[in-house]
Amino acid sequence: MIVAKKFKWEAAHRLPWHIGKCKQLHGHSYKMIVEFEGEPNENGMIIDFNDIKNMLDPLVKQIDHATIISKNDIELKEIFEAKQWKYFLLPYDSTAENLCAFFLETIINENKQVLKENNISKVGIKIFETETAYAYSTKLVD
């Protein structure tokens, strides 16, 4: 069985190599659905929704109202550092696919204990860049 929780944030980003309009700095109202797969425990619960919130809130707080900058976008990073504007550094370009992979890795790596305690077998992430466009990936928990 799967339980899931939805998160939202506002952020700006750009894709410097993009031929179309995504080359320009612009914003999205991102939505993310995080799924946890496992068997309900004796209380009929896979994982406490509050535990999910505690897991994700720090990450969402870091990215909310920030500009997502790829570490390869040196020009933009220099401006944000000089101005001391809030930014969220990604190891690669800020496509929905890369954000999805990054959040999935981060959530699993930073919450091994909680995932183990709840016998979570798989985590899934959907990142919505717009109302109609999203990236989805899942990963087994070792």
Ligand SMILES: [Zn+2]
């Ligand atoms: Zn965009």
